[in-house]
Amino acid sequence: MKIKVGVFFGGNSVEHEISVISALQAINAFDTDKYDVVPVYVTKDNNYYCGEFISKIEEYTDIKGLINKSQRVIFVKGNRKAEIYKFPFKTFSNKMYDYIDIAFPIVHGTNVEDGTFQGFLSYLGVPVAGCDVISSAVGMDKYVMKTVLKYNKIPVLDCIRINSFDYENNKKAVVDKIKESLSFPIIIKPVNLGSSVGIKIAKDIQSLENAIEYSFEFSKEIVAEHAIENLKEINCSVLGDYESAEASECEEPLSKDEILSYKDKYMSSSSNKGMASVKRKCPAEIDDNVREKIRLLAVDTFKVLRCNGVVRIDFMIDNESQEIYVNEINTIPGSLAFYLWKESGINYKDLLTKIIQLALKRQREQEEINYSYDTDILKGFSFGGSKGAKGSKGVKF
Ligand SMILES: Nc1ncnc2c1ncn2[C@@H]1O[C@H](COP(=O)(O)OP(=O)(O)O)[C@@H](O)[C@H]1O
Ligand SMILES: [Mg+2]
CATH class of the missing domain: 3.30.470.20 (ATP-grasp fold, B domain)
Structure with missing residues (x-):
């Protein structure tokens, strides 16, 4: 039996469209002798859609139309697979849509490439292709x-992190700190975006403030570093x-x-x-x-x-x-x-x-790890002062 691979793409990110391109390219390249691909389009408001049109690039010029003719689905943890159900449920129809053995996210940018989505997919109990939650987030x-x-002695340019709260409260202090620590030109980037969105190079103080304010439109946190x-x-x-x-x-x-x-x-x-x-x-x-x-x-x-x-x-x-x-x-x-x-x-x-x-x-490898730890801590446990706690020898808070 072939392995069913759920390829997830789209999502709530400025790189949504790039993800559609990356994923549809990949969908055509899987080894079809080994794998059955189930394409899953994630809308910008995090709903999931499957169906025959989901893997056709030309359909993405009219996303509303595409969604109307596709099947909205939800995922439920099954036994070594994630089950896909049609959503919303209809009383007399077949509720099961399909299943997947492995999740393969091909998504780019904040909310999807940063560990958030990897965490969601891990909870479905299936293997998830690519970086795990922590490596994605870092x-x-x-x-x-x-x-x-x-910290690990890999060469990187020094940078300063600025949050919008500090900047709005004391612009001068933030600008002074950047000026003192870095030499112009200075590049300003949102801390967690990609595809060069929200990035500007500043050659002087005036353009530095413009670049900072521009970058804050895309993220509450930005970084400044010397521009080579x-x-x-x-x-x-x-x-x-x-x-x-x-x-x-x-x-x-x-x-x-x-x-x-x-x-x-x-x-x-x-x-x-x-x-x-x-x-x-x-x-x-x-x-x-x-x-x-x-x-x-x-x-x-x-x-x-x-x-x-x-x-x-x-x-x-x-x-x-x-x-x-x-x-x-x-x-x-x-x-x-x-x-x-x-x-x-x-x-x-x-x-x-x-x-x-x-x-x-x-x-x-993860299945070899023991995730339970034998303990009797819950035996006789009570919240102090509540009924039934009197005289209990258990742990009290
Ligand atoms: N310190 C720098 N000096 C000069 N150019 C830079 C510097 N950092 C980034 N850039 C330019 O900006 C582009 C985007 O920056 P990058 O850090 O890669 O952000 P993104 O995640 O948006 O791709 C880089 O590909 C490069 O052209
Ligand atoms: Mg880059």
């Missing part, structure tokens, strides 16, 4: 991620788990503007290929020793953050100093970075199979 928060990496002027960006994917992980070929994404923008990433061609259509040099034109250093740092970063499956780690090289920094990690990379693995001799079908095998391995 990977999504630019400040927390840098802090963890820095003579920058080369290199991306490298890593595939594996805590035991064994390997780095892909390196690419150099090419931007038209000061920063690699949303437009550069997804709208530079009309081919609807998401991250796979970015203008890039692959393999990147870098010296062999730089390439090897980046690939080693990529694997180190993956392991420090306890990742699983496929991720993409983005590096910045300062062309003046030749310093290499980890800029960020994408725990569910656009297009699952399949184009980098293709360059490394692994086709998309095998990449997806490997990600599923890693998720199954993790599930097996």
Whole structure:
């Protein structure tokens, strides 16, 4: 019997549309000898839809129409599978829609790539492909991620975290702190977004305030760091788990503007290929020793953050100093970075199979852990002062 893979995509994120592209690309690449794919579209208000139209890209120009002709569903934990039920329930109809053996989230951005959705899927009791709750959460928060990496001696640029409450209460103190700690130009980014949304470079105090206020439109917390002027960006994917992980070929994404923008990433061609259509040099034109250093740092970063499956780690090289920094990690990379693995001799079908095998391995390992601890603490337990507690020898609060 084939394994049923629920591919979840969409969700309440600014990268909703990119996720639709990434997921529909993947759905066409699974090994159909081994897997039956159940596509599950998650709307921006977190409802789930299945049906024959859900995997057709052309339907996403009219989402209301798509939803009207699709089946709304809910998920219920079953015995080693997650059962899918039609929702709302109708009295005399068949309520069961389908089931899945494994959940494969292909979602990008806040609320979905940050551990929230991974937690929800884990509660369904099925293996979940990719990073777990903690690695997803740490990977999504630019400040927390840098802090963890820095602690583990992985090179990152220093940054300052600012929350909107502090800024509104004392703008001057916040601006002074940034000025004292960082040199211009300074880049301001939302702490937990992706796809270059909400990012601006400030060259002076005036534009710094504009950049901060712009970024706060997208997140209550933002980070400031020095902006490298003579920058080369290199991306490298890593595939594996805590035991064994390997780095892909390196690419150099090419931007038209000061920063690699949303437009550069997804709208530079009309081919609807998401991250796979970015203008890039692959393999990147870098010296062999730089390439090897980046690939080693990529694997180190993956392991420090306890990742699983496929991720993409983005590096910045300062062309003046030749310093290499980890800029960020994408725990569910656009297009699952399949184009980098293709360059490394692994086709998309095998990449997806490997990600599923890693998720199954993790599930097996977790099943070996004992989650209960024998105790008689509840025996004779009472809340102090309440009826029946008098004379009890049990624990009192
Ligand atoms: N410190 C920096 N110096 C110069 N450019 C930067 C710096 N940080 C980010 N950028 C530019 O902004 C882009 C988006 O920033 P990034 O941190 O990757 O956020 P996102 O999660 O939105 O992709 C990068 O690809 C790069 O072009
Ligand atoms: Mg980025």
